[in-house]
Amino acid sequence: MADEPKTETMDAESAIQNEYRWGFSTDIEQDMAPPGLNEDVIRLISKRKNEPDWLLEWRLKAYRHWLTIKEPSWATVHHPPIDYNSIIYYAAPRKKKLLESLDEVDPKLLETYEKLGIPLDEQKMLAGVAVDAVFDSVSVATTFKDTLAKYGVIFCSFSEAVQEHPDLVRKYLGRVVPPTDNFFAVLNSAVFTDGSFCYVPKGVRCPMELSTYFRINAKNTGQFERTLLIADEGATVSYLEGCTAPQRDENQLHAAVVELFAHEKATIKYSTVQNWYPGDENGKGGIYNFVTKRGRCDGDHSHISWTQVETGSAITWKYPSCILKGDHSVGEFYSIAVTNNYQQADTGSKMTHLGKNTRSTIVSKGISAGHSANSYRGLVRMGPACNSSRNHSQCDSLLLGDQAAAHTFPYIDVQNPDTTVEHEATTSKVNDDQLFFLQQRGINPEDAVSMIVNGFCREVLMELPMEFAVEARKLLAISLEGSIG
């Protein structure tokens, strides 16, 4: 089975420190590069993936550039230095040992699945339990692909795209996030192993949310994931990434790149729910999520909308951005970022207005609880030729308890006087009178908190596809459990 889910039942903290404790080491060892990064490792990756020469060159160029740059230090996050030479950059897709039944799964994880209302079969998939024939993910995925094929929509793994649609990949790869971009994006360009590719042809409205697929195929795409999504002229697509079920991974560092390319009159809606393991109550062992997401509204009247719900990871460093090149193009960013315990999030958006009469909207809702730190960092740039363009940014922070921190760093760069940039920011605390009011109506304290938080996030939740919004609400509640004493 190609879509073998990963075994997520181990305690992620120890897993990060010791990959070999779970007895599947013999499977792993067979096809794996030694730890560390050099040109040979990159050649190995490229060769194993049977890549064309241009792609190898592309990777090497990125790598050589990477050697000349330093890890950024401007974000408001703190972590011990990452040893890039201890990371294993290539391991063949592994088949991990499946568990016999849900009885072997960490009860805490199951409890969370239960609260999220995830059906039993999906719980098994997610937890890495062998599933019976009733729930056949392969066939569901196949039906799904057939439907898409009818519309000419290409939707496949990145590796597959390199083999099957090399011209498209070559045409667009790096157009939005060049291989000489920021530190983590450059690293990704050198060593990415897989990810997703989607192309929606001219005039096609993608017939379904590209979401279900991910829910049932929550497979390990690796720590350096690469996604490329292209909407040709007049095409429309809604793409949903991630999953509300807690995801654990033995790799601490995740540095993904997502590129979106929208041609004239095309619309791309990209929604993310991110719930990587955040570490324990003391902040130990969580995932570092350093992601580069950028969309290019290349054609006139194109539209890119990012919606994200970020509840996981020990550290999140993420700024989904839009380059508004086409005239009358529209960029949107709707974000909910929750931090609890010792989590750190530095997230926001960058809107670069180049075309005339372009519009952008930023709505950011940051919720900090426990000892966490939550920063909004945003840049709105009005280029010299973007007459009549506007931006509106709304950044709201909600604090739970008095140990948490919220920061807002709005950067504005206006090179054209015929533009409008508006920025509003608020910080509030969940107040005792609101909580008491809800409790006085019979609502228990935890539900009261989650109701207030959900209300605070409403504008963003409404941007999510329906069934995901429901899950996201529950997820918010779970993420904040125990945060009000």
Next chain:
Amino acid sequence: MLTITDLKASVAGNDILKGVNLSVNEGDVHAIMGPNGSGKSTLANVLAGHPAYTVTSGTATYKGENLLDKEPHLRAREGLFLAFQHPVEIPGVTNAYFLKNALNALREHNGEEPVDAVEFRTILEENIRIVGIDNALLKRPVNEGFSGGEKKRNEILQLLVLNPALAILDETDSGLDIDALKIVASGVNHFRADDRAVVVVTHYQRLLNYIEPDFVHVLMDGRIVKSGDRMLAQELEARGYDWIRDELSEGDAA
């Protein structure tokens, strides 16, 4: 139903309630009057369990159980309802969503099935008619941007939907025009029944023309200093509180 004995409470280090005694039986309607700052809202909040208030001594039993050591949401689920003097806003949470959750919390507590969409709509429609609020208010966030009167009517709507056993209404008549006052009063009268009790806190006799109380109490400086029937309210309206103060000091002197 409710028995309060020598209840003392403080807020932010100040002693506010200095020994309240009150007994409320099923079917009763009690009115509590008293000058500003005398502790009426404090009493209501203490009974409902607001965390800012500390009970320093005394007891309150409700339905035969110690009320004061129960968590606020459990007091609510067991039928104690407080209509707030200053209802708070809950941004982003629609009124209907909130009400449905509150109702379901009660139902769950009583071992009942959650309300279904049709039934809930019926309950809402019936009750918004009684309190005379616009349907649109149900879809708006709780109390956000509501006028003063709308907030008060919204409290009565919650009272009718949640259908408690003991309703404490803290100045629900303040800020209402005369029509609204009648509507709120009719909401309360609608609620009134042999197995329920109402405690209304008010400054004005005129509410008591519509809600006829069985007992009227005067709370002054943290104590109930005088109790009587409806006539007492009329007397207060006509004469203010000074004569009671005088009576008290005479009593002290004697």
